[in-house]
Amino acid sequence: GENVEQHPSTLSVQEGDSAVIKCTYSDSASNYFPWYKQELGKGPQLIIDIRSNVGEKKDQRIAVTLNKTAKHFSLHITETQPEDSAVYFCAASKGGGGSYIPTFGRGTSLIVHP
Amino acid sequence: DADVTQTPRNRITKTGKRIMLECSQTKGHDRMYWYRQDPGLGLRLIYYSFDVKDINKGEISDGYSVSRQAQAKFSLSLESAIPNQTALYFCASSGTPLGDTQYFGPGTRLTVL
Numbered sequence: 610g611e612n613v614e615q616h617p618s619t620l621s622v623q624e625g626d627s628a629v630i631k632c633t634y635s636d637s638a639s640n641y642f643p644w645y646k647q648e649l650g651k652g653p654q655l656i657i658d659i660r661s662n663v664g665e666k667k668d669q670r671i672a673v674t675l676n677k678t679a680k681h682f683s684l685h686i687t688e689t690q691p692e693d694s695a696v697y698f699c700a701a702s703k704g705g706g707g708s709y710i711p712t713f714g715r716g717t718s719l720i721v722h723p
Numbered sequence: 724d725a726d727v728t729q730t731p732r733n734r735i736t737k738t739g740k741r742i743m744l745e746c747s748q749t750k751g752h753d754r755m756y757w758y759r760q761d762p763g764l765g766l767r768l769i770y771y772s773f774d775v776k777d778i779n780k781g782e783i784s785d786g787y788s789v790s791r792q793a794q795a796k797f798s799l800s801l802e803s804a805i806p807n808q809t810a811l812y813f814c815a816s817s818g819t820p821l822g823d824t825q826y827f828g829p830g831t832r833l834t835v836l
Binding site: 615618641643645650651652653654655658698702704708709710711713714715716 | 727763764765766767768771773781813815817821822823825826827828829
């Protein structure tokens with residue numbers, strides 16, 4: 610089955626700095642890669658996703674990149690703000706027989722210091 | 724109002740007790756899921772259902788059972804709770820056409836003493 614590794618487990622930055630979270634996956638058939646943000650006391654919420662036919666996607670201060678050859682994808686947050694502090698999860702899944710059942714990474718706790 | 728709701732939000736119980744966690748969604752989604760979250764282990768899939776008559780085991784189904792009472796309702800049961808089932812439990816749903824994006828509830832914190 611799919612295996613998703615996520616690093617680092619904890620990331621501490623100063624407000625205004627950039628933050629990068631990296632994930633690797635094992636199943637070359639995976640073709641959908643969402644990122645979820647979990648704020649304290651809440652459930653995870655999708656913040657951005659990327660499909661295997663795209664190498665990069667941006668949405669304001671966040672971006673995701675995908676390297677299919679190396680089987681890794683990354684989340685980039687620029688100009689970090691205290692409200693970006695949360696746990697971030699990457700996931701990988703595939704359609705067809707996989708029916709987009711995601712395998713999640715173990716999460717990254719991002720702390721943005723004012 | 725929240726699209727995916729879970730009850731109860733917090734529950735403390737004793738070893739050996741039967742526990743049911745309930746989930747409802749108003750998004751009209753056909754797919755529903757139950758996950759368990761433990762510190763440092765991420766989200767692990769317990770069971771999932773693609774429609775009312777479809778129930779599938781996930782990665783860690785032992786000790787759990789589910790019931791899909793209606794398209795909008797999916798409950799998780801612990802027949803005889805044990806301390807290592809202490810965790811945060813999340814329900815999620817996803818819809819057509821691809822069912823790829825999941826929408827999570829607020830979670831139920833379960834403590835088994």
